Amino acid sequence: MFSARDWREYPRRYRLEAGKCKKCGKVLFPARLVCPECGAREFETEILLETGKVLTYTVIRVAPSQFTDQAPYAIAIAELTNGVKLMAQLVDCDVDDIKVGMEVRIEFRRVQTDDHHGILSYGYKFVPKWY
């Protein structure tokens, strides 16, 4: 991975910036140029709420090379309190304790290491809300 591809995503991965449609209020993560709900093209930046609950999850046992040092690890789709859905790893808990509906919050973590170019990529992960 080249570094530009990584830092281009900083607004989403580091600051959780989403786009809120000025017409219908839909919050889109990542922000887009066109609202898929109403077709409007004007947005304001909104920061994602950092709590939500797990809609579905799995435990990756056979991992891509950048993630083999983390396997087995859980990934989940969570719906945040404001309705935004996103995917991330769910960490800091035993994978056997994960359940659909469990409450999570977002934390800033190292996500992967690109050994080839030596780039450390950071971003968001879910952790149990009580943690």
Add this chain to the structure above:
Amino acid sequence: MRDVAVVGVGMTRFGELWEKSLRDLYVEAALSAIENSGVDRIDSMIIGCMTSGLFVGQEHLGSIMADYLGIKHLPASRVESACASGGLAFRHAFIEVASGMSDIVMAGGVEKMTDISGDGATYALATAADQEYEVFHGATFPGLYALIAVAHMEKYGTTRDMLAAVAVKNHDNGSMNPNAQYPFKITMDMVKSSVMVADPLRILDCSPITDGAAAVILTTVDIAKKLGKAYIKVTGSGHATDAIALHSRDDLTTIAAATAAADKALKMAGKTIKDIDFAEVHDCFTIAEIAVTESVGIFEPGKGGEAVLKGETALDGSFPINTSGGLKSKGHPVGATGVAQIVEVYKQLTGSAENGRQLKNNPKVGMAQNMGGSGGSSLVHILEVA
């Protein structure tokens, strides 16, 4: 629009074909289809291939395959819609014949997946998912379908046994397919004790890495009649896309692109799902077959798993699914899969399926459903006896 026929089919054996290259595979299937159809020329060729660039470093497939087929200056295109590339090639060939632009068109599909490490193949296949918002976080394709499986189990009570029954049934069918990568039967216990890949999906819930190619010849019904060989009619073609990222979709338990594509194809054919006798569907993972059979309306939402367990989708069931063995047993050379599905529907409708897997009840109408990614695209075709 002109009435369109499939007048000949061909495919390679599917498997780990170390001795065969990307071009060898494609040309073998293409020549087989030409010979099977009895045509003395093709006017155009559409090739479905997901990512030969990542698998073997070769793009520009239209030209290389036309050259190696020995047809000078043939108009030849390559289309891509991830694992639905083959279905998309078939649709574009259909459009080209129906429109009157060309009279005889080959739709082919190919993928050479074993000239790369397992990790390389995982990377190549993951390009069908959202790189920045899924793959970046460590999602894999088994992982994405596992997310669908957990959501489906949670919402409908779909069970581990229902998933396993899909794999067992498809291997039963594939054991009768001479072109299948894994032409042998497996048991429920084998599936349930195989290595876990992404909970709850185990290795025997997953379709394999496969080399292979398939090709079919499309022409007008008028020309097909004159050729005097067995042909079937293409009466419906539906194509739909959806958000590529699973989390961007409204319902995690259904494949909305498959629903939309099936609705369009059935409408074009003037049929409802009740008129369909059997289907080839995209069982890249066991949960995919269950979700798709529900999404296209064969079973009510949440009832697809139970139907498999009861044998309703078996060869002698009320709605046979994946008589070829499906992607699970036949193999899944991603770009070839959508075309290979048409090959099986052709065989069933012309009474030429091999080794005892021919449906006994004289099927008249078949469906082929091909899927890209975790449901970011889907193609559905309706095919009927002549």
